[in-house]
Amino acid sequence: MNPSRATWRKSTRSGSTGNCVEVADNLPAVVAVRDSKDRQGPVLSFSSGQWAGFVRGVKGGSFVA
Numbered sequence: 001m002n003p004s005r006a007t008w009r010k011s012t013r014s015g016s017t018g019n020c021v022e023v024a025d026n027l028p029a030v031v032a033v034r035d036s037k038d039r040q041g042p043v044l045s046f047s048s049g050q051w052a053g054f055v056r057g058v059k060g061g062s063f064v065a
Contacts, residue, residue, distance in 0.1 A: 001030050003043045010036060025051070 006024030014020040014036075022039075024032040031051035033044045046054070057063060 001027060001032065001043075001045050003027075003032055003034075006032050006043075008034070008039075 003024070005027065007026045008022040008024050010020055010022050020036050022034050022036045024034075029048055031046045031048060033046070035041055
């Protein structure tokens with residue numbers, strides 16, 4: 001994975017404080033995630049299937065505190 005080719009985006013639900021993650025889903029077979037406050041920091045990568053499962057879980061309420 002080459003994160004320099006990533007097109008990063010933030011959620012439309014992100015607050016004005018900037019405390020959020022950015023996601024890049026334009027890379028082949030990989031979804032990359034990073035901290036928006038540390039753009040030069042580490043990048044996590046997930047397969048497309050892993051990311052889709054995570055999103056389904058979020059939408060389905062699996063991660064409610």
